Amino acid sequence: MNDNIIEEVTGSEYKYGFVTNVETETIAKGLNEEVIRAISAKKEEPEWLLEFRLQAYRKWLTMKMPRWAQLTIPEIDYQDIVYYAAPKQKENKDWEEVDPELKATFDKLGIPLSEQMALSGVAVDAVMDSVSVKTTFKDTLAERGVIFCSFSEAVKNHPDLVRKYLGSVVPYTDNYFAALNSAVFSDGSFVYIPKGVRCPMELSTYFRINAQNTGQFERTLIVADEEAYVSYLEGCTAPMRDENQLHAAIVEIVIEKNAEVKYSTVQNWYPGDKDGKGGIYNFVTKRGICRGENARLIWAQVETGSAITWKYPSTILKGDGSVSEFYSVAVTNNYQQADTGTKMIHIGNNTRSRIVSKGISAGYSSNSYRGKVKVVKGCQNARNYSQCDSLLLGDKCGAHTFPYLEIENPTAQVEHEATTSRIGEDQIFYCNQRGISAEDAVGLIIKGYAGDVLNKMPMEFAVEAQKLLQISLEGSVG
Amino acid sequence: MEGKLLRIRNLHASVEGKEILKGVNLEINAGEVHAIMGPNGAGKSTLSSVLTGREKFVVTEGEIEFNGKNLLDLPPEDRAREGIFMSFQYPVEIPGISTVNFLKTAVNEIRKYHGLPPYPAGDFLKMIRQKMELTGIDNKLLNRSLNEGFSGGEKKKNEIFQMAVLEPKLAILDETDSGLDIDALRTVAGGVNKLKRPDNATIVITHYQRLLDYIVPDVVHVLYDGRIVKTAGKELVAELEKKGYDWIKEEVKREL
Numbered sequence: 249m250n251d252n253i254i255e256e257v258t259g260s261e262y263k264y265g266f267v268t269n270v271e272t273e274t275i276a277k278g279l280n281e282e283v284i285r286a287i288s289a290k291k292e293e294p295e296w297l298l299e300f301r302l303q304a305y306r307k308w309l310t311m312k313m314p315r316w317a318q319l320t321i322p323e324i325d326y327q328d329i330v331y332y333a334a335p336k337q338k339e340n341k342d343w344e345e346v347d348p349e350l351k352a353t354f355d356k357l358g359i360p361l362s363e364q365m366a367l368s369g370v371a372v373d374a375v376m377d378s379v380s381v382k383t384t385f386k387d388t389l390a391e392r393g394v395i396f397c398s399f400s401e402a403v404k405n406h407p408d409l410v411r412k413y414l415g416s417v418v419p420y421t422d423n424y425f426a427a428l429n430s431a432v433f434s435d436g437s438f439v440y441i442p443k444g445v446r447c448p449m450e451l452s453t454y455f456r457i458n459a460q461n462t463g464q465f466e467r468t469l470i471v472a473d474e475e476a477y478v479s480y481l482e483g484c485t486a487p488m489r490d491e492n493q494l495h496a497a498i499v500e501i502v503i504e505k506n507a508e509v510k511y512s513t514v515q516n517w518y519p520g521d522k523d524g525k526g527g528i529y530n531f532v533t534k535r536g537i538c539r540g541e542n543a544r545l546i547w548a549q550v551e552t553g554s555a556i557t558w559k560y561p562s563t564i565l566k567g568d569g570s571v572s573e574f575y576s577v578a579v580t581n582n583y584q585q586a587d588t589g590t591k592m593i594h595i596g597n598n599t600r601s602r603i604v605s606k607g608i609s610a611g612y613s614s615n616s617y618r619g620k621v622k623v624v625k626g627c628q629n630a631r632n633y634s635q636c637d638s639l640l641l642g643d644k645c646g647a648h649t650f651p652y653l654e655i656e657n658p659t660a661q662v663e664h665e666a667t668t669s670r671i672g673e674d675q676i677f678y679c680n681q682r683g684i685s686a687e688d689a690v691g692l693i694i695k696g697y698a699g700d701v702l703n704k705m706p707m708e709f710a711v712e713a714q715k716l717l718q719i720s721l722e723g724s725v726g
Numbered sequence: 727m728e729g730k731l732l733r734i735r736n737l738h739a740s741v742e743g744k745e746i747l748k749g750v751n752l753e754i755n756a757g758e759v760h761a762i763m764g765p766n767g768a769g770k771s772t773l774s775s776v777l778t779g780r781e782k783f784v785v786t787e788g789e790i791e792f793n794g795k796n797l798l799d800l801p802p803e804d805r806a807r808e809g810i811f812m813s814f815q816y817p818v819e820i821p822g823i824s825t826v827n828f829l830k831t832a833v834n835e836i837r838k839y840h841g842l843p844p845y846p847a848g849d850f851l852k853m854i855r856q857k858m859e860l861t862g863i864d865n866k867l868l869n870r871s872l873n874e875g876f877s878g879g880e881k882k883k884n885e886i887f888q889m890a891v892l893e894p895k896l897a898i899l900d901e902t903d904s905g906l907d908i909d910a911l912r913t914v915a916g917g918v919n920k921l922k923r924p925d926n927a928t929i930v931i932t933h934y935q936r937l938l939d940y941i942v943p944d945v946v947h948v949l950y951d952g953r954i955v956k957t958a959g960k961e962l963v964a965e966l967e968k969k970g971y972d973w974i975k976e977e978v979k980r981e982l
Contacts (some may be wrong), residue, residue, distance in 0.1 A: 481842065673781075678818040680802035681778050681811070682832040682888065683839070691833060696822025 265518060267487030268335075268376075268458050275332040277461065281305065283600065284431055287332050291400050291434075294407060297302040297414075304420035304430030309417040311424045317558055317587035318616040318648055321529070322492075327347050328492060331432045332463040335376050354382075354454070371396055373437045373453040375466060380435045385449060393439040394478075396451050397633040399467055409440055413471055417500040417535050417564070424494040425531040425558075429465045433498065435464035439475035439506075447510030450706055455497075458516070463494040471505035474540060479510040480705055485553070488518050488526065491557060496531045496630070505540025505567065510548065512563075512705055515715055518552035519720075523582025524612075527555025534561035538570030538596075545571075546560065548704040550713040551578040551588060552720040562591035565599035565630075573602045577713075579720045580613030580645070589619035589650075594630035594660070597605045603634040609645035610721055616648040623660040630660040637696050641690070643723065691718035731756045731790070731927050732896060735768040737788035739776045746772040749951030751786070757924040759939055761963065762931045764949035768930065770931045771815065774900045779805050807839040808833075809895030810854070813885040813902050825884060826854060828872050829891050836892065847943060857890040857948040861917040879910030886917040897921070898929045903937035907979045915940030935967040950973055 275286050284305055288298040311631045312320070333522075334351075364537035371385035381400030389396050395406060401409050420430035439455040457464050462582025473476055491697050494518060503509050530553070536545040555606065563572035574590040601621065609615040617637070625628045638647035649666050652664050671693055679689030695702070705713050743928040746769045754760055764770050775783045777790065779802035790797040797805060812905055820828065823919070834844040845853075856919040857863060860976040862882050873881050882902055889897050899918065903911055918928065918941050938946075938960070946963055955978050956962070966974075 295817065414894070529846075672818070675818045675820060677780055677830075678814065678820075681806050681814075682892065683803055683836040684832055685803050685835070688831065688835065692823055692828070693820055696820050699822040700939040 251479060262696075264485035264516065269613075270349045270353075270458070271336040271470065273334050273457070274330050274462070277330050278327045278342045279305075279331060279432070283331055287432060287434060289340075289499055290332065290334075291360070291403070293554035295305070295405060296411065297403060299414065299430050300420070301433075301502055303706070304427050305432075308419055308427035308431055311427055313424050313650040314598075317618070318614060318650070319556055319557060319558060319585050319587050320451075320714050321558075323342060324494060324529070325426075328461070329549040330462040331465070332434055332435075337377045353456070353458070353512050354625055363482040368552060371449045371451050372456065373398060374456070375435055375437070376456045376458050379591050380437070381437040383437075383524045386452065389447070389449065392445055392448060393436065393442040394445060394447050395471055397438055398435040399433075399438050406438070406440070408439065409471065410469065413469055413502055415501065417502060417537050418533050423533060426498055426533045427499045429467060429496050429533070432463075433465045433467040434649040435580075436497070437470075438468075439478060439480060441478045442471045442474040443504075444475045445473075446476070447478040449713040450479050450481060452483065454483045455495075456485060457495065458494055460485070461491070461493075463496065463560070465495075466497050468497070470511070470536075471502045472509050474507055475626050476504070476507040477509075479512070480481075481512040481514070481706055483514045483516070483642070485516050488521070492520075492527055492528045494531070495554075497533070499532070499534035499561070501534075501536030501545060501572075503536060503540070503545055504540050506542050508544040508546070509536065510546040510706075511536070511561070512547075513549040513551070514705075514716065515549065515551045515553050515557075516716060518555075519553045519584050520555040520582065523613075524555070528553065529560060529585070530557045532559040534559065534570070535564065536562070536666045537564040538567050538572060540567040540600075541596075543567045545573075546704070547576070547590065548701065549576045549578075549703065550701070550716065551576065551586065552716050553588070555584060557584075557586040557588050559588045560590055560687045562593065563601065564594045564595065565601065567599075569598045570596055571600045573604075573704075574634075574706040575604045577606045577608065577698040577701045577717065578615060579608045579717055580615040582611040582613060582719055584611075585613070587616045587618055589617045591620040591622070592632060593623075594627045594632070595625040597628040598630075600631045601633075605634075605636045606693060607636075607638045607647055608641070608697070608717070608721065609638070609647050610641035612644050612645045616646070618650040618652075620652040621662055622656065623657050623662070624639060625656040627657050628659050630657065630662075630669070631675065632660070633660045634664045636664075636666045637697070638666075639694075640668065640670045658711045660674070687718075692723055694718060694721065730754065731793060733791040735789050735791075737776065737790065738786045740781050740784055740786055743861030745786070746952055747776065747781075750949070750952070750954055752947065753953060754927050756895070756927055758924065758931065758944045759894045759928045759941060761946045762949050762954075763933065763946060763963070763966060765975075766933065769947045769952045770933075770949055771900060774806065774898045774929075774931055775941035776803055776811055777805075778810060792852060795955060803835070803948060804839070806887055806892075807836045810898070811889050811892055811896070812898040813842060813882070813889060814901055815901040815904060817873050817885055819874045819876075821874050823872050824870060825868045825887070826871050829854070829888060832888075832892065854891065857887060858859060860920055861884070861887045861890050862885040862913050874897075878905040879907060879913075882906055882910060882914050883917070886914050886921075890921055893921075893926075895926050897926065897928065897935075899929065899941075900931050901933065902930070903934060911936060935963050938963045949979060950974055
């Protein structure tokens, strides 16, 4: 393909790369038990939670960073990271009290925090660095018995719920980054939907990294009790910096009998510059468990950011007849690396899962799908369908597919399909000949390619998500 | 005198260093249908590629004026926006995008170029329905992914439908008859004839007479070895069909 066109279409700037000038309170760099105690003290945590953190830390010390992914991860100096950074603000979190700088920051990101200006029907928890800045519509939701608040608040106000579910889906022993997160996590969102309640709004958390040399280690816990329903969305951005920043989060979702959770992600962490300098390391463990019969968990994700992504949102299908679906579009451009996919663990009888993964690689990037479908011995009549497509722009990028099947019961039906295609010069020229510029042609082709996944995003974000895809690929027609 | 719609002067063009067009001269007025015929390898498709601005075709000499503008200054999308349309010999597929959505993007990009606001959605669909009837294309095709799984005939009908929607000043039909059965050929030709107006023109590029039985040209050119070597009225079509291209080749040799 023609290099000029490639240049033209991929030269876009990251729009969210600004830094907010706000006074930040931090704990000194480095990781040790003192730092963990300090974080816990800042948050005025109960003893059991400090104990949980310390156990996780001690476990982490014995673990090694996973190296099995199709990623080149430079050495990370964990002593060179700040584990707690909080924008300074008054205790009282009335809207009027939120620092105007922070207000302006979230406005600029398109996340207005005043309820009058907010997207209708969406409640937001805004997290900057290590703390939640503001949660909107808390009172409206409380009327229905829905709890939506920052994790720290949940620890204070709903300790029994937190204690019951924390670590129940992703134990701190799970993996290296899960152990790290469990030791140092700072904030995040907590959602509880009581029995029989259909959450009246979309819930969403917006994660923003702002402070320098800081890692973000948030933790999200969502519990949908029997017959409950909630749609939850997370978004993320960070300033443009030359050095890499670490983001290691945990998401745990518990879904009881006949309940449904839809978890959507628009991940747009700073991906680094055109030469691969800077960007976020996004090492995340997300897992849900369909505990009760006929529970449902739907994952939908649009991943465009981060220098390196290591993430496999997974579902444990424990309840009989439970269902999980995973829809993903992952875009890598320039020198980005992504190793992402899902795990579907079928335990209950008649459980079904569906995986639709669309990778798009451009520039010099590497984009891998890694997915596991496991059907345990006692699980009767499990069904899985997986479709993994890769789209290449240019000839310097790589796409890989690593499907793993562990089927221990002969009644299971498992299907896997994979395709690889390339955006051709012919397609672009055809569009040009109809009056459509090369850039818009790529947008159109991507939209067609990723449509199955974009359609699964909540309506309010589908358009944004599609624009994001196009912007991420600007300058990459190949 | 009315300005010519298209004026090609001494056009030389090459592909990967090999000269294919070696001095083409051609003038087309609004309201005319021109056929460009010629044996394989004469440069017919190169001519359409150069007119539409395909990158790998390099113009080394000569000029093309379209509607008073220097065509060679314009990128391919602007040529389309100025009113040049090509019916592709091999239309591409775009999975996940319906023909209607594709055309909506195209129409609005063209309107933007001319300083017009996007087509109101209701009016656009009304217009689409009219053009559908005019060109006899099946509604079902238009809501499927662009050209995906279409038969050869369906793809060509879709090209003519797009032409009807975009209303170009100059339509280039590049080997549109290739691979068509007689019914599809009739539908395609019928569409083209219905779209003919005093203010637009058509270039029909073809190897065979077939299509020209249905789309009757005002002027017929024979392209051979990168040059237009013969220009005459529609009677030339029958003569070529009867005698083939060899006598033209002989004539050219004699002249040299």
